[in-house]
Amino acid sequence: MIKSNRIYITWLKWPILIRMAVFVLLVITLFGTVISWIEPKEFTTVFEGIWWALVTVSSVGYGDFAPRTTAGQVLGMLLIFVGVGIFSAYFASISSATFHKQHRYSEGKVRYEGSDHMIVVGWNEKSNKLIHTILAEKRTTPIVLIDDTLKEAPLINNLHFIRGNATDKSVLERANTARASSAIITADQHKNESDADMLTVLILLALKGCNRGIYAMVEIVTDTQVINAELAGADYILNTSNMICDAIMEHRQEEKR
Known part of the structure; x- marks a missing residue:
């Protein structure tokens, strides 16, 4: 029986x-x-x-x-x-x-089963342009987008959408982070600068926890969190405030010429 x-x-x-x-x-x-x-x-x-x-x-x-x-x-x-x-x-x-x-x-509930893919965290105009640029240059590069604000997946070819908080281990597992080759973390535009940077560092720590060898590029808005991002294992840091300052200085130098 x-x-x-x-x-x-x-x-x-x-x-x-x-x-x-x-x-x-x-x-x-x-x-x-x-x-x-x-x-x-x-x-x-x-x-x-x-x-x-x-x-x-x-x-x-x-x-x-x-x-x-x-x-x-x-x-x-x-x-x-x-x-x-x-x-x-x-x-x-x-x-x-x-x-x-x-x-x-x-709805972003289906696990990604591929490997050697790029993970993009956060959906905004910057990540939108970034994804289109990458796909235009390398059409075979699979991209997994993790975001908790979107209700449905963006209509972009070769893009797999995972809905959820990127600090959640189960969400990162659905994105198959352990087999990903690289990751890009954009600053959350819905938060103030300090909170956005702290969230970026937390996401970076979570990503490195799932895949220590993943190449991680992060966007940091404030100077105070740059060191924390380096300690968390960021391989490349894009400091937005420095970019603005560098652009202004470069423009002034051109005017003097």
């Missing part, structure tokens, strides 16, 4: 599409075998019976095999009624599963 319960539980753990496919194959095999017993002259082998059952249940109807006896015709009628229900339910399940998976993918 315990063994049968385990088998039943294992069966229920299988994906619904696989279970239905197995059930369809069993029905086709059963009806094909029975028809070969009922009409051995018309169906000389079990394979011919299975072929007839498959053609009948799929509503193709080649007509190369057909029952001649009343018992065989009754079995054929039963197979048609059963087959219509089975195949309708099977294809309906496939459509439902496909729609469900696409919906989960759009």
Whole structure:
């Protein structure tokens, strides 16, 4: 009794599409075998019976095999009624599963299974332009975007969206951070500068915790957090405040010339 319960539980753990496919194959095999017993002259082998059952249940109807006896015709009628229900339910399940998976993918709930990809944390105009630039130069580079503000994935080819907080280990696991090659962390524009930088450092620590060898580029807004970003393991730091100062100084030097 315990063994049968385990088998039943294992069966229920299988994906619904696989279970239905197995059930369809069993029905086709059963009806094909029975028809070969009922009409051995018309169906000389079990394979011919299975072929007839498959053609009948799929509503193709080649007509190369057909029952001649009343018992065989009754079995054929039963197979048609059963087959219509089975195949309708099977294809309906496939459509439902496909729609469900696409919906989960759009919502950022589907785990990324690739490797050597780039992770971009935070969705804003800067990351948007950055992603388009990278994909324009290296079209084969897979990019995984992690963000907790977007409701649906951006319509960008070769971009996999993961919705969630990048400091959450489960979110980083869905992004397959352990197999990523590089990461770019942009400053959160919804926070003040100090809080944005502290969040950037926390995300960096979480990324390095999942993949110590990942090449991490971070955007730091304030000078005070640059040292913390270096200690957290940042491989490249983009200091926005210094960039603005450097741009102004360069413009003044050009004016003096």
